[in-house]
Amino acid sequence: xxxxxxxxxxxxxxxxxxxxxxxxxxxxxxxxxxxxxxxxxxxxxxxxxxxxxxxxxxxxxxxxxxxxxxxxxxxxxxxxxxxxxxxxxxxxxxxxxxxxxxxxxxxxxxxxxxxxxxxxxxxxxxxxxxxxxxxxxxxxxxxxxxxxxxxxxxxxxxxxxxxxxxxxxxxxxxxxxxxxxxxxxxxxxxxxxxxxxxxxxxxxxxxxxxxxxxxxxxxxxxxxxxxxxxxxxxxxxxxxxxxxxxxxxxxxxxxxxxxxxxxxxxxxxxxxxxxxxxxxxxxxxxxxxxxxxxxxxxxxxxxxxxxxxxxxxxxxxxxxxxxxxxxxxxxxxxxxxxxxxxxxxxxxxxxxxxxxxxxxxxxxxxxxxxxxxxxxxxxxxxxxxxxxxxxxxxxxxxxxxxxxxxxxxxxxxxxxxxxxxxxxxxxxxxxxxxxxxxxxxxxxxxxxxxxxxxxxxxxxxxxxxxxxxxxxxxxxxxxxxxxxxxxxxxxxxxxxxxxxxxxxxxxxxxxxxxxxxxxxxxxxxxxxxxxxxxxxxxxxxxxxxxxxxxxxxxxxxxxxxxxxxxxxxxxxxxxxxxxxxxxxxxxxxxxxxxxxxxxxxxxx
Amino acid sequence: xxxxxxxxxxxxxxxxxxxxxxxxxxxxxxxxxxxxxxxxxxxxxxxxxxxxxxxxxxxxxxxxxxxxxxxxxxxxxxxxxxxxxxxxxxxxxxxxxxxxxxxxxxxxxxxxxxxxxxxxxxxxxxxxxxxxxxxxxxxxxxxxxxxxxxxxxxxxxxxxxxxxxxxxxxxxxxxxxxxxxxxxxxxxxxxxxxxxxxxxxxxxxxxxx
Numbered sequence: 001x002x003x004x005x006x007x008x009x010x011x012x013x014x015x016x017x018x019x020x021x022x023x024x025x026x027x028x029x030x031x032x033x034x035x036x037x038x039x040x041x042x043x044x045x046x047x048x049x050x051x052x053x054x055x056x057x058x059x060x061x062x063x064x065x066x067x068x069x070x071x072x073x074x075x076x077x078x079x080x081x082x083x084x085x086x087x088x089x090x091x092x093x094x095x096x097x098x099x100x101x102x103x104x105x106x107x108x109x110x111x112x113x114x115x116x117x118x119x120x121x122x123x124x125x126x127x128x129x130x131x132x133x134x135x136x137x138x139x140x141x142x143x144x145x146x147x148x149x150x151x152x153x154x155x156x157x158x159x160x161x162x163x164x165x166x167x168x169x170x171x172x173x174x175x176x177x178x179x180x181x182x183x184x185x186x187x188x189x190x191x192x193x194x195x196x197x198x199x200x201x202x203x204x205x206x207x208x209x210x211x212x213x214x215x216x217x218x219x220x221x222x223x224x225x226x227x228x229x230x231x232x233x234x235x236x237x238x239x240x241x242x243x244x245x246x247x248x249x250x251x252x253x254x255x256x257x258x259x260x261x262x263x264x265x266x267x268x269x270x271x272x273x274x275x276x277x278x279x280x281x282x283x284x285x286x287x288x289x290x291x292x293x294x295x296x297x298x299x300x301x302x303x304x305x306x307x308x309x310x311x312x313x314x315x316x317x318x319x320x321x322x323x324x325x326x327x328x329x330x331x332x333x334x335x336x337x338x339x340x341x342x343x344x345x346x347x348x349x350x351x352x353x354x355x356x357x358x359x360x361x362x363x364x365x366x367x368x369x370x371x372x373x374x375x376x377x378x379x380x381x382x383x384x385x386x387x388x389x390x391x392x393x394x395x396x397x398x399x400x401x402x403x404x405x406x407x408x409x410x411x412x413x414x415x416x417x418x419x420x421x422x423x424x425x426x427x428x429x430x431x432x433x434x435x436x437x438x439x440x441x442x443x444x445x446x447x448x449x450x451x452x453x454x455x456x457x458x459x460x461x462x463x464x465x466x467x468x469x470x471x472x473x474x475x476x477x478x479x480x481x482x483x484x485x486x487x488x489x490x491x492x493x494x495x496x497x498x499x500x501x502x503x504x505x506x507x508x509x510x511x512x513x514x515x516x517x518x519x520x521x522x523x524x525x526x527x528x529x530x531x532x533x534x535x536x537x538x539x540x541x542x543x544x545x546x547x548x549x550x551x552x553x554x555x556x557x558x559x560x561x562x563x564x565x566x567x568x569x570x571x572x573x574x575x576x577x578x579x580x581x582x583x584x585x586x587x588x589x590x591x592x593x594x595x596x597x598x599x600x601x602x603x604x
Numbered sequence: 605x606x607x608x609x610x611x612x613x614x615x616x617x618x619x620x621x622x623x624x625x626x627x628x629x630x631x632x633x634x635x636x637x638x639x640x641x642x643x644x645x646x647x648x649x650x651x652x653x654x655x656x657x658x659x660x661x662x663x664x665x666x667x668x669x670x671x672x673x674x675x676x677x678x679x680x681x682x683x684x685x686x687x688x689x690x691x692x693x694x695x696x697x698x699x700x701x702x703x704x705x706x707x708x709x710x711x712x713x714x715x716x717x718x719x720x721x722x723x724x725x726x727x728x729x730x731x732x733x734x735x736x737x738x739x740x741x742x743x744x745x746x747x748x749x750x751x752x753x754x755x756x757x758x759x760x761x762x763x764x765x766x767x768x769x770x771x772x773x774x775x776x777x778x779x780x781x782x783x784x785x786x787x788x789x790x791x792x793x794x795x796x797x798x799x800x801x802x803x804x805x806x807x808x809x810x811x812x813x
Binding site: 075077078079082083084085220222223224225226227228229230233263264265266267386387390391392393394395396397398429430431432433436437440441442443444446447448450451454 | 787
């Protein structure tokens, strides 16, 4: 295999720091009040809140430390790499299981459809050192594209920046359409935390007054470009909104020495090397560590929560060192799980003891059930006449595309499905003209047609709510184990009738909007991507007031083991159409307030 | 990229990389953000402009491929074409990593092009004049959306690879598309109607609805 120097990032500093910390931090090395598992949005916010409140925290990260200055290669051009930033075969870390990331020239050609699968934005030369290798981390059961990152900051190092709130339509969804149950908490309970997250981390957006996606405390918004203004004006006549994307990026600055404000370079998905985009290390972990109350132990794979003889209290967690495979038990007064929805569920399912034979927190039998995310893959594109044949402009110097908020089942009732979907998308000149693949012909005519239509492209992708259903679930596989001997997850998860009808309507509605906007050469993709593709997984340890029908209480604390708190999206009841990260941050903050209150009142 | 390690080419230092780089682009803001490795890789590609060093393709196959990619995206008054953008080197690299049956399809496609050229014009594909090239390309691109014959299928695949290689090259991005992004801005520019003005780029009026 040919060497490609752009793949060879110098990780020496991060690896040395990781080894030093892993060697130093052993059971008994110190006394910690709380153990936090995971360093992404959930674990990062939990660590930050606890450290700022004066609590001593042990943070366990399954992967290594990160060297953000070296690893965030924000402005690297494609031609800095002989492979143009694609990964060589065998180097695609999440290609091994069900998904064969056959890229163009084969991936886009109908003749190779049978061998072509999908090319994930999450597997590229920028993320290859962060995303897990499925040969070490297999899954079984139904296909599920489970994207995991084992490195400080987790998936927040390359997340999509969409910073949307849940609103009353999510918290009270069941009251509106009779399906399933409401959350045990309301938007009013979480709104103050969303506001505080906006102020702490910076959120760019515009006040719109829309019930389906409540406004926040916004910093300077990003503008629409020319094709987007034309599209917005057209669909306004249908009563539809098309608004600037809401981004978890600071445009006016925040009080954090690791972060500068956005400079409009538009390469955030590789990690923002000036820290304008929210990434957990720069935004939360480093400031928390500066308090002196945070100990980070990398290479720490948590296999289970340890529960005392009585079964109602956790004593700590069991850690397998990723390198040495040494098994260590760390103890603390409380345990916060922020390993990500699915890994948190897996840790709990694997925490089996005489009192909890089916896993800690599973007396309801519902641990692993009600897994949900978003159905996506439905796309539409076309050329907006206002920019056909015009010269290039700077159209992509921003972290997110604009956004068509949900418009179904808000005031009306769709005959075919409940809940709804939204579209994210925009257009204009991007770095790579993917529309060129659709321009016929060759030679000078082809080349000038690419140039002619390049500024005019507009395209959208839909995100639809997958209904939370008991039968969409994960279990521990009885036979298959990961590279460290921990049982892997077996998925039993499918899109069902409501999702598939919704997907049909998504395709029809984006086609209609593109027609109304006068777009030329409209193309519609009607096939959903495989389950898991949204990377918006929620549920699997849902919250509720009744221990018989839920896993955690309304403060995301296990009903059964009162000093274990879930900081990620695993307790979420339903997820609307919104990207999940901002809700994880708000809920993690709220959950830590609950934990701190218990510490103050002495019950911990 | 192996030439980087070749003692005869000399070790590519940051200084030499910068020197190569500086002649191509006036983007001083970019430099601090490129890693040493990125600069070295980039310098290597620039250096490769001297002599192609194919890994998989024989010289005659490489010549056929270069002729094909240049016919798909030729030089014109605005910018150089796929040959100057080293698209054939890029495809050769991809072929070096593809499974064998795919590589054999490319070999077959290139041989079929030469066979077509010989049958119609008694010449190698690489030696055809512009008119002859156009005659063959018109033929094999006819069913691009639903390719039937092996040559039609090969054209569709080769075109996709050419697009991928050309528009990710420095020539494709900077000279042909005149892409304006990936730089430090105080504010995202956007449509000027968003600032309450009439927009010179799209002709939309700020008052328009």
